[in-house]
Amino acid sequence: MDVLLCAACGHRLTAPVRRLDEIPGPGGRDGLPGPGEARRPPALLPRGRYAVDPLPHGAPFVPAPKDREYDGVVPGGPWRSDARGLLVSAGPRGTYVLHPLDVVALDPHPDVTRHIGCCGPDGERGVNRLCRCGAEVAIAADDCTTAYATRLVPGAVRAVPA
Template sequence: MTVFYCARCSRALTPDLTALPAMPETPDDPIRPKGQDVAPSTVPLGHYATESEEDAVSLRRHGHDKALRHSGGRRHALVVIHPEDAPALEYLPGFANAVGCCGPDGTHGPNQACPCGTPLATLTADCMGPYELRLDPLRVFAFDN
Protein backbone atom coordinates (compact mmCIF):
# COMPACT_ATOMS: atom_id res chain seq x y z
CA MET A 1 0.00 0.00 0.00
CA THR A 2 1.25 3.44 -0.94
CA VAL A 3 0.29 6.96 0.14
CA PHE A 4 1.20 9.99 -1.99
CA TYR A 5 2.26 13.25 -0.34
CA CYS A 6 2.85 16.86 -1.40
CA ALA A 7 6.61 17.42 -1.68
CA ARG A 8 6.26 21.00 -0.43
CA CYS A 9 4.16 20.62 2.74
CA SER A 10 4.18 16.81 3.25
CA ARG A 11 0.37 16.64 3.39
CA ALA A 12 -1.08 13.22 2.56
CA LEU A 13 -2.93 13.57 -0.74
CA THR A 14 -4.33 10.04 -1.01
CA PRO A 15 -5.38 7.18 1.23
CA ASP A 16 -3.46 3.90 0.97
CA LEU A 17 -3.45 2.90 -2.71
CA THR A 18 -2.57 -0.44 -4.29
CA ALA A 19 -0.23 -0.54 -7.28
CA LEU A 20 -1.53 -2.00 -10.53
CA PRO A 21 0.91 -4.22 -12.45
CA ALA A 22 0.51 -2.08 -15.59
CA MET A 23 -1.21 1.03 -16.86
CA PRO A 24 -4.77 0.08 -17.93
CA GLU A 25 -5.55 0.62 -21.59
CA THR A 26 -7.66 3.60 -22.52
CA PRO A 27 -10.28 2.75 -25.14
CA ASP A 28 -10.32 4.82 -28.35
CA ASP A 29 -13.89 5.88 -27.61
CA PRO A 30 -14.59 5.45 -23.90
CA ILE A 31 -18.24 4.61 -23.27
CA ARG A 32 -19.88 7.00 -20.84
CA PRO A 33 -22.56 5.66 -18.52
CA LYS A 34 -25.96 7.14 -19.34
CA GLY A 35 -26.27 10.61 -17.82
CA GLN A 36 -22.53 11.08 -17.21
CA ASP A 37 -20.22 13.43 -19.09
CA VAL A 38 -17.01 11.61 -18.16
CA ALA A 39 -15.82 8.12 -18.99
CA PRO A 40 -15.18 5.56 -16.28
CA SER A 41 -11.83 6.21 -14.60
CA THR A 42 -8.76 4.77 -16.29
CA VAL A 43 -7.55 3.54 -12.88
CA PRO A 44 -9.97 1.93 -10.38
CA LEU A 45 -10.68 3.63 -7.06
CA GLY A 46 -8.09 2.66 -4.45
CA HIS A 47 -5.34 1.92 -6.98
CA TYR A 48 -2.58 3.66 -8.90
CA ALA A 49 -0.61 2.96 -12.05
CA THR A 50 2.74 4.21 -13.23
CA GLU A 51 2.84 5.55 -16.75
CA SER A 52 5.80 4.40 -18.79
CA GLU A 53 7.13 5.96 -22.00
CA GLU A 54 5.24 3.26 -23.92
CA ASP A 55 1.98 4.29 -22.24
CA ALA A 56 2.58 7.93 -23.13
CA VAL A 57 3.23 7.01 -26.76
CA SER A 58 0.06 4.90 -26.82
CA LEU A 59 -2.01 7.75 -25.39
CA ARG A 60 -0.51 10.26 -27.83
CA ARG A 61 -2.05 8.26 -30.64
CA HIS A 62 -5.45 8.90 -29.07
CA GLY A 63 -5.14 12.64 -29.68
CA HIS A 64 -3.76 13.72 -26.32
CA ASP A 65 -0.18 14.44 -27.38
CA LYS A 66 -0.16 17.99 -26.04
CA ALA A 67 -0.98 16.75 -22.54
CA LEU A 68 1.49 13.92 -22.69
CA ARG A 69 4.52 15.58 -24.21
CA HIS A 70 5.53 16.36 -20.67
CA SER A 71 5.08 12.83 -19.35
CA GLY A 72 6.74 11.11 -22.30
CA GLY A 73 9.96 13.06 -21.92
CA ARG A 74 10.37 12.88 -18.16
CA ARG A 75 12.89 10.71 -16.40
CA HIS A 76 10.44 10.19 -13.54
CA ALA A 77 7.30 8.16 -14.24
CA LEU A 78 3.95 9.85 -13.83
CA VAL A 79 1.54 8.27 -11.38
CA VAL A 80 -2.07 7.97 -12.53
CA ILE A 81 -4.84 7.62 -9.95
CA HIS A 82 -8.64 7.73 -9.76
CA PRO A 83 -9.60 11.43 -9.32
CA GLU A 84 -11.69 10.63 -6.24
CA ASP A 85 -8.62 9.21 -4.48
CA ALA A 86 -7.28 12.75 -3.96
CA PRO A 87 -10.29 14.60 -2.52
CA ALA A 88 -8.31 17.45 -0.92
CA LEU A 89 -6.92 18.72 -4.23
CA GLU A 90 -8.36 21.98 -5.52
CA TYR A 91 -8.51 23.69 -8.88
CA LEU A 92 -5.86 26.35 -9.41
CA PRO A 93 -7.05 29.95 -8.83
CA GLY A 94 -9.28 31.13 -11.66
CA PHE A 95 -9.49 27.53 -12.92
CA ALA A 96 -6.10 28.03 -14.61
CA ASN A 97 -5.22 25.23 -17.06
CA ALA A 98 -8.71 23.72 -16.65
CA VAL A 99 -9.68 24.22 -20.29
CA GLY A 100 -12.05 21.81 -22.03
CA CYS A 101 -15.57 21.21 -23.27
CA CYS A 102 -17.35 19.59 -20.30
CA GLY A 103 -14.36 19.55 -17.94
CA PRO A 104 -10.58 19.96 -18.00
CA ASP A 105 -9.02 18.14 -20.96
CA GLY A 106 -5.58 17.90 -19.34
CA THR A 107 -3.70 19.50 -22.24
CA HIS A 108 -2.59 22.70 -20.50
CA GLY A 109 -0.49 21.36 -17.64
CA PRO A 110 -1.26 21.02 -13.94
CA ASN A 111 -4.75 22.20 -12.99
CA GLN A 112 -4.98 20.78 -9.45
CA ALA A 113 -3.16 22.00 -6.36
CA CYS A 114 -2.52 20.84 -2.83
CA PRO A 115 -4.34 22.98 -0.23
CA CYS A 116 -0.90 24.59 0.42
CA GLY A 117 -1.13 26.04 -3.12
CA THR A 118 1.42 23.85 -4.91
CA PRO A 119 0.23 22.85 -8.41
CA LEU A 120 0.96 19.11 -8.52
CA ALA A 121 -1.58 17.21 -10.59
CA THR A 122 -3.44 17.27 -13.88
CA LEU A 123 -7.09 16.27 -13.90
CA THR A 124 -8.48 14.98 -17.18
CA ALA A 125 -12.27 14.98 -16.95
CA ASP A 126 -13.56 16.17 -20.31
CA CYS A 127 -16.27 14.45 -22.34
CA MET A 128 -13.76 13.68 -25.11
CA GLY A 129 -11.11 11.67 -23.27
CA PRO A 130 -10.16 9.56 -20.28
CA TYR A 131 -11.07 10.33 -16.68
CA GLU A 132 -7.91 10.30 -14.57
CA LEU A 133 -5.63 12.29 -12.31
CA ARG A 134 -1.90 12.44 -13.10
CA LEU A 135 0.43 13.28 -10.22
CA ASP A 136 3.57 15.26 -11.05
CA PRO A 137 6.50 13.07 -9.92
CA LEU A 138 8.62 16.12 -9.08
CA ARG A 139 5.99 17.63 -6.77
CA VAL A 140 4.67 14.47 -5.13
CA PHE A 141 6.43 11.70 -3.23
CA ALA A 142 5.26 8.24 -2.24
CA PHE A 143 5.60 6.33 1.00
CA ASP A 144 4.98 2.58 1.11
CA ASN A 145 3.32 1.31 4.26
Protein backbone atom coordinates (compact mmCIF):
# COMPACT_ATOMS: atom_id res chain seq x y z
CA MET A 1 0.00 0.00 0.00
CA ASP A 2 1.14 3.51 -0.84
CA VAL A 3 0.06 7.06 -0.18
CA LEU A 4 0.77 9.86 -2.62
CA LEU A 5 2.18 13.09 -1.24
CA CYS A 6 2.64 16.58 -2.62
CA ALA A 7 6.27 16.85 -3.74
CA ALA A 8 6.36 20.54 -2.77
CA CYS A 9 5.15 20.33 0.84
CA GLY A 10 4.72 16.64 1.75
CA HIS A 11 0.95 16.93 2.37
CA ARG A 12 -0.91 13.59 1.98
CA LEU A 13 -3.07 13.67 -1.17
CA THR A 14 -4.56 10.16 -1.13
CA ALA A 15 -5.94 7.48 1.11
CA PRO A 16 -3.75 4.36 1.23
CA VAL A 17 -3.93 2.73 -2.22
CA ARG A 18 -2.46 -0.37 -3.85
CA ARG A 19 -0.70 -0.06 -7.20
CA LEU A 20 -1.95 -2.05 -10.18
CA ASP A 21 0.27 -2.91 -13.14
CA GLU A 22 -2.12 -1.31 -15.61
CA ILE A 23 -5.44 0.49 -15.86
CA PRO A 24 -7.95 -2.38 -15.86
CA GLY A 25 -10.86 -0.44 -17.32
CA PRO A 26 -14.12 0.72 -15.80
CA GLY A 27 -14.87 -0.43 -12.30
CA GLY A 28 -16.36 0.67 -9.07
CA ARG A 29 -19.38 2.66 -10.30
CA ASP A 30 -22.35 1.70 -12.39
CA GLY A 31 -22.71 5.15 -13.97
CA LEU A 32 -26.09 5.74 -12.32
CA PRO A 33 -26.41 9.02 -10.45
CA GLY A 34 -26.81 9.03 -6.70
CA PRO A 35 -28.68 11.73 -4.81
CA GLY A 36 -27.41 15.13 -5.98
CA GLU A 37 -24.93 13.62 -8.46
CA ALA A 38 -24.59 14.25 -12.16
CA ARG A 39 -24.66 11.21 -14.46
CA ARG A 40 -21.15 10.04 -15.30
CA PRO A 41 -19.40 7.02 -16.77
CA PRO A 42 -17.95 4.39 -14.44
CA ALA A 43 -14.66 5.20 -12.70
CA LEU A 44 -11.51 4.04 -14.47
CA LEU A 45 -10.29 2.32 -11.30
CA PRO A 46 -11.98 0.75 -8.29
CA ARG A 47 -11.56 2.37 -4.88
CA GLY A 48 -8.30 1.64 -3.11
CA ARG A 49 -6.24 1.13 -6.27
CA TYR A 50 -4.06 3.28 -8.53
CA ALA A 51 -2.15 2.81 -11.76
CA VAL A 52 0.45 4.78 -13.69
CA ASP A 53 -0.65 5.69 -17.22
CA PRO A 54 2.30 5.66 -19.66
CA LEU A 55 0.31 7.60 -22.29
CA PRO A 56 0.03 11.39 -22.43
CA HIS A 57 -3.11 12.87 -20.92
CA GLY A 58 -4.91 16.18 -21.38
CA ALA A 59 -3.60 19.58 -22.43
CA PRO A 60 -1.76 20.63 -24.44
CA PHE A 61 -3.21 19.15 -27.61
CA VAL A 62 -1.16 18.98 -30.82
CA PRO A 63 -1.99 18.04 -34.40
CA ALA A 64 -2.07 14.28 -34.93
CA PRO A 65 0.77 12.86 -37.00
CA LYS A 66 -0.06 13.16 -40.70
CA ASP A 67 1.22 9.66 -41.47
CA ARG A 68 -1.38 7.97 -39.25
CA GLU A 69 -4.94 7.36 -40.27
CA TYR A 70 -7.62 7.90 -37.67
CA ASP A 71 -9.13 4.50 -36.87
CA GLY A 72 -11.39 5.57 -34.02
CA VAL A 73 -8.74 4.85 -31.40
CA VAL A 74 -6.60 7.79 -30.41
CA PRO A 75 -3.33 6.91 -28.68
CA GLY A 76 -2.56 9.31 -25.88
CA GLY A 77 -5.98 9.66 -24.35
CA PRO A 78 -8.40 12.50 -24.99
CA TRP A 79 -8.54 14.08 -28.40
CA ARG A 80 -10.27 16.94 -30.12
CA SER A 81 -10.89 18.19 -33.58
CA ASP A 82 -10.75 21.83 -34.62
CA ALA A 83 -9.72 23.95 -37.61
CA ARG A 84 -6.26 22.35 -37.44
CA GLY A 85 -7.75 18.87 -37.84
CA LEU A 86 -7.47 15.98 -35.41
CA LEU A 87 -5.61 16.87 -32.22
CA VAL A 88 -4.07 14.41 -29.77
CA SER A 89 -2.87 14.85 -26.22
CA ALA A 90 0.69 15.95 -25.57
CA GLY A 91 -0.02 16.29 -21.85
CA PRO A 92 1.90 14.67 -19.04
CA ARG A 93 2.90 11.01 -19.28
CA GLY A 94 3.03 8.83 -16.20
CA THR A 95 0.02 10.29 -14.41
CA TYR A 96 -1.10 8.44 -11.28
CA VAL A 97 -4.70 7.44 -12.05
CA LEU A 98 -7.03 7.04 -9.04
CA HIS A 99 -10.68 6.73 -8.16
CA PRO A 100 -11.65 10.33 -7.25
CA LEU A 101 -12.90 9.28 -3.82
CA ASP A 102 -9.38 8.07 -2.91
CA VAL A 103 -8.00 11.59 -3.37
CA VAL A 104 -8.27 13.93 -0.39
CA ALA A 105 -7.93 17.63 0.40
CA LEU A 106 -7.49 19.17 -3.06
CA ASP A 107 -8.59 22.69 -3.91
CA PRO A 108 -10.03 23.84 -7.25
CA HIS A 109 -7.67 25.74 -9.53
CA PRO A 110 -8.36 29.50 -9.56
CA ASP A 111 -8.40 29.50 -13.39
CA VAL A 112 -12.09 28.70 -13.96
CA THR A 113 -11.48 27.80 -17.62
CA ARG A 114 -9.80 24.60 -16.37
CA HIS A 115 -13.13 23.45 -14.91
CA ILE A 116 -15.08 23.41 -18.18
CA GLY A 117 -17.21 20.40 -19.02
CA CYS A 118 -20.84 19.47 -19.47
CA CYS A 119 -21.76 18.68 -15.86
CA GLY A 120 -18.32 18.80 -14.24
CA PRO A 121 -14.69 19.33 -15.26
CA ASP A 122 -13.73 17.19 -18.25
CA GLY A 123 -10.02 17.25 -17.33
CA GLU A 124 -8.88 18.25 -20.81
CA ARG A 125 -7.64 21.76 -20.02
CA GLY A 126 -4.67 20.94 -17.83
CA VAL A 127 -4.20 20.72 -14.10
CA ASN A 128 -7.39 21.76 -12.32
CA ARG A 129 -6.69 20.79 -8.69
CA LEU A 130 -4.16 22.22 -6.23
CA CYS A 131 -2.55 21.02 -3.03
CA ARG A 132 -3.31 23.22 -0.02
CA CYS A 133 0.20 24.72 -0.49
CA GLY A 134 -0.87 25.96 -3.95
CA ALA A 135 1.11 23.44 -6.02
CA GLU A 136 -0.63 22.22 -9.18
CA VAL A 137 -0.99 18.49 -8.51
CA ALA A 138 -3.98 16.90 -10.23
CA ILE A 139 -6.31 16.68 -13.20
CA ALA A 140 -9.84 15.83 -12.06
CA ALA A 141 -12.37 14.51 -14.58
CA ASP A 142 -15.89 14.40 -13.20
CA ASP A 143 -18.01 14.89 -16.30
CA CYS A 144 -20.53 12.81 -18.21
CA THR A 145 -18.38 13.01 -21.37
CA THR A 146 -15.09 11.70 -19.96
CA ALA A 147 -13.69 8.88 -17.88
CA TYR A 148 -14.31 9.43 -14.16
CA ALA A 149 -10.85 9.68 -12.56
CA THR A 150 -8.37 11.92 -10.82
CA ARG A 151 -4.86 11.94 -12.22
CA LEU A 152 -1.99 13.11 -10.06
CA VAL A 153 0.76 14.71 -12.12
CA PRO A 154 4.22 13.10 -12.05
CA GLY A 155 6.85 15.43 -10.65
CA ALA A 156 4.23 17.18 -8.49
CA VAL A 157 3.62 14.10 -6.31
CA ARG A 158 5.57 11.19 -4.88
CA ALA A 159 4.47 7.74 -3.76
CA VAL A 160 5.63 6.44 -0.37
CA PRO A 161 4.75 3.25 1.52
CA ALA A 162 1.64 3.69 3.67
